Amino acid sequence: xxxxxxxxxxxxxxxxxxxxxxxxxxxxxxxxxxxxxxxxxxxxxxxxxxxxxxxxxxxxxxxxxxxxxxxxxxxxxxxxxxxxxxxxxxxxxxxxxxxxxxxxxxxxxxxxxxxxxxxxxxxxxxxxxxxxxxxxxxxxxxxxxxxxxxxxxxxxxxxxxxxxxxxxxxxxxxxxxxxxxxxxxxxxxxxxxxxxxxxxxxxxxxxxxxxxxxxxxxxxxxxxxxxxxxxxxxxxxxxxxxxxxxx
Amino acid sequence: xxxxxxxxxxxxxxxxxxxxxxxxxxxxxxxxxxxxxxxxxxxxxxxxxxxxxxxx
Numbered sequence: 001x002x003x004x005x006x007x008x009x010x011x012x013x014x015x016x017x018x019x020x021x022x023x024x025x026x027x028x029x030x031x032x033x034x035x036x037x038x039x040x041x042x043x044x045x046x047x048x049x050x051x052x053x054x055x056x057x058x059x060x061x062x063x064x065x066x067x068x069x070x071x072x073x074x075x076x077x078x079x080x081x082x083x084x085x086x087x088x089x090x091x092x093x094x095x096x097x098x099x100x101x102x103x104x105x106x107x108x109x110x111x112x113x114x115x116x117x118x119x120x121x122x123x124x125x126x127x128x129x130x131x132x133x134x135x136x137x138x139x140x141x142x143x144x145x146x147x148x149x150x151x152x153x154x155x156x157x158x159x160x161x162x163x164x165x166x167x168x169x170x171x172x173x174x175x176x177x178x179x180x181x182x183x184x185x186x187x188x189x190x191x192x193x194x195x196x197x198x199x200x201x202x203x204x205x206x207x208x209x210x211x212x213x214x215x216x217x218x219x220x221x222x223x224x225x226x227x228x229x230x231x232x233x234x235x236x237x238x239x240x241x242x243x244x245x246x247x
Numbered sequence: 248x249x250x251x252x253x254x255x256x257x258x259x260x261x262x263x264x265x266x267x268x269x270x271x272x273x274x275x276x277x278x279x280x281x282x283x284x285x286x287x288x289x290x291x292x293x294x295x296x297x298x299x300x301x302x303x
Binding site for chain 2: 013016017019020023024027042046047050082083085086089090092093095096097098099100101102103104106107110131132135136139141142143144148151154155158159214218221222
């Protein structure tokens with residue numbers, strides 16, 4: 001009896017270890033590769049809008065002040081420390097996303113679904129909906145200086161919405177029946193019917209034109225970013241193929 | 248009885264690497280996207296705005 005009891009928590013098998021390092025390696029490669037490209041896209045398309053908004057946040061520019069303000073002020077140029085940190089943190093953030101995505105890919109493959117760079121595109125779009133579009137539908141991407149509710153309340157709502165959307169995406173992809181589709185729809189709708197935390201008053205000093213462009217650019221670059229990440233994740237997952245660990 | 252327990256435990260380990268990677272990934276995302284410590288916030292500021300995290 002006793003020898004059987006000691007087997008209840010077996011040590012990690014070589015296959016388990018191999019599977020973990022495969023997930024880790026693919027995610028690191030996908031996150032780093034996609035992260036560099038995404039950081040460049042953000043610096044090129046999002047950062048100038050953010051810097052423009054900061055001129056209004058700090059009061060260097062004021063609109064509705066009587067005199068017309070140029071829509072093309074001189075913006076700060078490339079800042080090695082600030083923009084360098086942005087590149088590092090973009091790579092880190094997307095490596096975090098990649099760890100979650102590749103882990104779920106491994107589970108999907110274990111359940112009999114094929115994972116390729118091509119199907120990775122769909123995974124990427126699902127990731128974009130989960131982490132960016134779903135929370136951003138009610139908590140729109142913010143330029144610096146906008147009025148907003150308490151940050152902790154918004155973080156809680158953001159996390160709950162991301163969790164709900166993530167489950168919904170999995171059900172849409174792998175549920176395979178009407179009940180799961182209905183649950184997925186409810187999970188996607190519910191956070192927005194409940195509503196995101198909103199500010200009591202509007203006090204944003206940034207022109208609406210800049211705020212709208214920022215949200216559009218953030219979503220556009222976000223979709224490109226997640227598409228790249230999904231394809232890279234599928235590609236590196238296959239590159240790290242090991243013969244027997246998945247069976 | 249003992250055999251049953253063993254079976255459950257072994258099939259449970261199948262998804263353990265994935266589960267651990269998900270937790271690790273969520274930890275990284277929390278660190279880069281949510282933690283409000285000022286050094287982290289300042290370093291990640293532009294990325295948080297661009298990536299749609301609640302920032303301030």
